[in-house]
Amino acid sequence: MRTVALPRDVAAAVVVSGLSSAMRTVALIGSLLTTVMIIDVVSAAGRLDGSIALALAPAIAMALLAALLLATPSVRTATLYLVGGGVAAAASVVALVTLADVGSDPFLLNRVATALPLVGALAGSARSGVRWTLAGMAVAYASLVGGWLALGELGPVGYGPLIVGLIALSGFGLLASVRHRAKQRIPEFLAVQRAVLIDERERELQRRAAAAVHDTVLADLAAVSHAPGVISDRMRAHIVKDLDAIARPTEPRRAGRHADVAPAPLAQALLDLADGYRWNGVTVQVSGAEEVTAEVPATILDALVGATRAALDNVAAHAGTARAELVIGQRDDAIAVLVVDAGHGFDPAAVGSDRLGLRESIHGRMRAIGGSARVWSGDEGTTVMLRVPITPAAASSASAGAGACAAPVTPAEERDRG
Known part of the structure; x- marks a missing residue:
């Protein structure tokens, strides 16, 4: 366990x-x-x-x-x-x-x-x-x-x-x-381990990218150079398809002994979420995703990913740091997600009741699916821990409860820390 x-x-x-x-x-x-x-x-x-x-x-x-x-x-x-x-x-x-x-x-x-x-x-x-x-x-x-x-x-x-x-x-x-x-x-062994894994994943991505370019673009260029006269519509469509495949986001990174096993939908969604924050100026280091194998209902997945997004939005908007950690873990009865940053902390008790970032986008979403959220914040940074049960009874009741009491939250509310 x-x-x-x-x-x-x-x-x-x-x-x-x-x-x-x-x-x-x-x-x-x-x-x-x-x-x-x-x-x-x-x-x-x-x-x-x-x-x-x-x-x-x-x-x-x-x-x-x-x-x-x-x-x-x-x-x-x-x-x-x-x-x-x-x-x-x-x-x-x-x-x-x-x-x-x-x-x-x-x-x-x-x-x-x-x-x-x-x-x-x-x-x-x-x-x-x-x-x-x-x-x-x-x-x-x-x-x-x-x-x-x-x-x-x-x-x-x-x-x-x-x-x-x-x-x-x-x-x-x-x-x-x-x-x-x-x-x-004392070296931060977990950080060192994550750095090694990230380096391995980057090298794997480079190898995949080189193979993709070789099998598509270079092959298309060779075909064009040997084609007599104007290229046909069929070849043009094939080239466009290859270019579109190259332009799409790279396949999510996987490493370690689970390299040949596709991650669970929840882990995949969290990997995609973390990968997208590089365009917001925040590098999110992910660990533990390969260990998450549980299949959860769509309501739990959406709520957990939405609460994680709200926490990462807070890092990007308020923490004053360009780095964050996303730690994912699974036990027999629950899934836990931690969002950790070493930026400017804040006092959770001082957040006004009219602010929706913590109250609705994080705590509200977790309550709606039968989960919980805890926030630690101080001079050395902020940690948000999300926990949701994954037992069959809890998952089914969470799905029913989420449909009844979960209210839609706008993207602006998700970015509103407090």
């Missing part, structure tokens, strides 16, 4: 996303523990009255903001987390000093602010995590100083946010270092 391995950039983004989720979880748990600590301190001070609610409010607000960021991480929620958390951290200093009479103990005073550096990465790259962590540390200490200034003095701020921020920076820094060394020292 064959599987599709995620490109290295996507795998790195998954690791960064996991680390970021862990940090946000720690921020949420830490904020909840801070409420317990505040209750204990206020109880020890004998202030078990209405003032305890005021002392607990900043920590509870910080916990709610951490839960929101963990559930829906985006630039908007991260900004709200820092702004709202900064206000909560400053209010916590004021409340604890005035209501709980904790004096100038920085350990408890900076508990709320300690959660601020744990924003995590939002763009799938370690550099994004570094930037947001530094922003969180700056907001944390600015809020602590602001809280003391609101009391009319300048007390200690402690090292809690600094220690947490340095730990977060170490994690993201390690991931960035590993990624940088991997780019420098």
